[in-house]
Amino acid sequence: MEAASISHNNFEQCIKCTICTVYCPVLKVNPAFPGPKHGGPDHERLRLKNPEFYDEALKYCLNCKRCEVACPSNVKIGDIIQSARIKHQKKPGKIRDFLLAHTDFMGTMATSFAPLINPVLGLGISKAALDGVLSIDRHRAFPKYTGQKFETWMKKQAETQSRYPEQVSYFHGCYVNYNNPQLGKDLVKIFNALGIGVQMLKNEKCCGVPLISNGYIGKAQKNGKSNLKAIRESVMDKNIPIVASSSSCTFTLRDEYPHLLDIDNTEVREHIEYATRYIYRLFSNPDRIKKLKFTDRKLNVVYHVPCHMKKMGWEIYTIELLKLIPNIKLTTFDSNCCGIAGTYGFKKENYKASQEIGKPLFDMIERSGADYVVSDCETCKWQIDMSTSQTCHHPLSFLAQILTN
């Protein structure tokens, strides 16, 4: 009887050790946030008693999942908080949240008028208008929109790519498609150098991460189901694995789908890979490494671990991949959230907290004197580009730059 009577409720595994509270980046700068332990397992009991106990301050959660990484009892603290927000948070109503959440809609609109939109978004008066009307903080630099979508470029590559005997399906994400097609091109370049062709998924949709954090769960689920269908088609029918270049997209497809959106991805989950991990694991075959020829220049590189990489435990792959470069001096920073957390830092009410959270990282970057700052996450890049004198590079773009073949 006793052995059987073990709780299936994950939040009950919390023994109140409070370690997560120490690792929460928000709690350090915002005392109004109840913190992971308190807003998570503690409040969950109260919410089960009566939903009126829901604390609106949970909106300050970054969903960085550092609490989950810290938890010795394997409590899904971040998921508990996100689920509570999904269930109880006042429904989103702001136009701003809609615009920030729907990255694909915004992207489609903006890429059509990119030459017009980019300079306009950069104008002081536009920033003041965004700040005043939409509460998007005036300090934020909007990522530039591209004039040609990555998908458009890729379609032209389809035939060339199909010639490679080995294939991967690339989940490029909204950022590569609408803002930074170059990163996608860099990925294609590297995979091609390794002898692998890159194809697109059939009808890729936004992974849903900005929709989840802004409360558009129905839309996120719809996207998720559509993506899962495409992923299944690639993995199950064609036996082609999925590779993504965004750490947050990867994390969402693998973990947030089953945990928050109730989408069962068990059959394909292990075939959804982050690019550096996929590449590094190819190198178990030593002949593969020889295919990449790097510059022998001396390089001083610092690497920032994004929260969702930390959560997946996959920063080791990016680090080990970078260490294969000859004459590299690689410094990995003490783990510290950059503070932007996707669309979170764009919101005027979060701007101050966002910058305070990131400050230790910005200081480390400034002190490092590095030639290159490397990080896997696009929103970390926006934050670092805006808040430091350095430009942040995706590991694939960095590799592509120093590739000599």
Added chain:
Amino acid sequence: MTHQHFSPYDVIIIGGGATGAGIARDCSLRGLSVLVVERSDIATGATGRNHGLLHSGARYAVTDRESAVECIQENNILKNIASHCVEKTEGLFLSLPEDDLSYQSKFVQSCRDAGISAEIIDPGEALLMEPAANKEIIGAVKVPDGSIDPFRLTLSNSIDAQTHGGKLLTYHEVTDLIINQHTVIGVKAYDFKTKETKYLYANIVVNAAGIWGQHISTYADIKINMFPAKGSLLIFGHRINRFVLNRCRKPADADILVPGDTICLIGTTSIHVPYNEIDNMYVTPDEVDKLIHEGEKLSPILAHTRILRAYAGVRPLVAADDDPTGRNISRGIVLLDHQKRDGLSGYITITGGKLMTYRLMAEMATDLICKKLNIDAICVTATTKLPGSNEKTKEVSTKMYTVPASIRESAIYRHGEMAQDIPNATSISNSLVCECEEVSAGEVHYAKENLNVNNLTDLRRRTRVGMGTCQGALCACRAVGLINQLKKEKNSAQSKEDLSQFLNERWKGIYPISWGDSLRESEYTSWVYESVCGLNSPENTQAI
């Protein structure tokens, strides 16, 4: 020894349970001067050791019509006068495939005959209303059950009695009745704090000591046959059910699952115990197994929910007065006028009954007291709201909008409109002492200053400090420190003793169910207090 030569009280009540506090309130509202003498803290006996079920009476409808009628009447009264102690969850009586469905129609008819609304619900609909219920159910009946917090109820009665001039002595044990020419004229009471014996005088002494009343009456050579029946219960870490869940069958063991405050609990067992063991109640492994096994039939999820603790209480059942064998048990209210029964005036006993009927028992006892004192005053307790239940919670919440939501709602849930008296102006007073149950430093301060708190365990009964999942791991040291700060004479040695006692008392409840996460949590607690803080180290124990 101190002789108290003040003018005597009208009434001395022995026992600070719901009944004692209820009599004190009733008497003081009728203008009598009262003193309650309690050997421990309020609500420490059977009052604080039951389901906390606001019976509709449905459970007794088939077997005990009289109790059922009393229950539904008191149920309606308590929902009105004690709204801050009550949650109107409603209850479902579930029939499982192994139960006889013909019992359901008999049950519904009996309920209606007793004036209890009983509505047959389609099993499918019942499962939508109560997703935690066993999916196998073949029948369901909805009745106006609810939950009631016995600590709050007793406290609120005691507060009202004190507001109307009543006095309360906790940690005073009655060691003798003072008798003069066949009349009880007072009690001798031993004060555990000052270690003095006090002589306290009154025109009427009321024995409201529940199961312990048998012993009290021996001081007057009066025989009352109590029939101690142990009932054990399990507390779960959170609420799994919305409704009170009962089995629709003849009442048996472990067939009530009650949602109360942040938790829910399953009970009870019923085992006759010898009278000399009533101060030493423990829960056996067999009882734990039985409670889980039977409980999961009501709600299968219960078998996979963390158990916080187990506890047992003694039902104050009375052997019928004219039956010396003690076999003929009455579950009803027993009011004994010892002048008529034993030729001893100035002394009455009120016992039997249930938590649900505490107010009615108080009314009956006070009526008799008034008759004996020739006082013509009517009972108003059925219509006069208790302190805390006078304002609507939503309105109180609006007035307290500056306080963080979870702290505010928890405080109002516990104290009703009295929550407004809790200090909340500073971030210190809004900082949390107990994180599981949202008890702020302000609430500890309020309880210490206003609610007769002597130690950590008293504080727990008034605020739920240490009643959450961590069972005191984080809050006990914070709370004991605050209590010590608020004392006129600070005494850290005493605080350490208090802390040890509190944690040991928590462990007593955890021990019978110490496996899985609850065991991990207690390991963590003992690691913090013993290994890190050295609570049991030689220098600390010497100081005590």
